[in-house]
Amino acid sequence: MDILDQKILDLLQDDAMLAVAEIAEKVGSSKSVCWRRIQRLQEKGIIKGRVTLLDQNKIGLDVILFARVKMTAHGRKVLPNFIETIKDLPQIVECYTLMGDVDFLLKIIVRDIQEYEDLWWNHLSQIDGVREISSTIAMTAVKYTTKLPLHSPDKKTAAPN
Secondary structure (H helix, E strand, O other): OOHHHHHHHHHHHHOOOOOHHHHHHHHOOOHHHHHHHHHHHHHOOOOOOOOOOOOOHHHOOOEEEEEEEEEOOOOOOHHHHHHHHHHOOOOEEEEEEOOOOOOEEEEEEEOOHHHHHHHHHHOHHHOOOEEEEEEEEEOOOOOOOOOOOOOOOOOOOOOOO
16 A cells, blocks of 8 residues: 555545545546556455444434443353344444453443443343443543544555555
8 A cells, every 4th residue: 555545545534425536636646546546445355335424413322332241251152142142233333352351342322321221131131151241331422533544643654565
């Protein structure tokens, strides 16, 4: 990936609906070069998809929670079962496996605390192998971005391949 690829990706991270002609103008290249580079970035899997970001509060999803999950055991069936079960719960928008005293970190978005309580009682706490769930409610999103840092702030060098 060179600096031109990075410029193209920076623009697409800001607005995935930009026309190739507009991208080419902003990066100082031709439309055909930009189009080929975008195609190559998609083929390589660097561009995984294009999405529309929604304002969660404007659609009534006002509560963000982080749940730390401890499992009773780490057997061959318990962890995969947990992972597959949470994939089917739309309120869980992110899940990370962790090293340390907690096994999973979940980011959960719900309409209200009652929806989380229902999710907790009827789904999360019912998954085989779950020992403990500790939840924290986010009060304010101080920073939220989906934009990845393609270069360090103090130097504009190419990212490693």
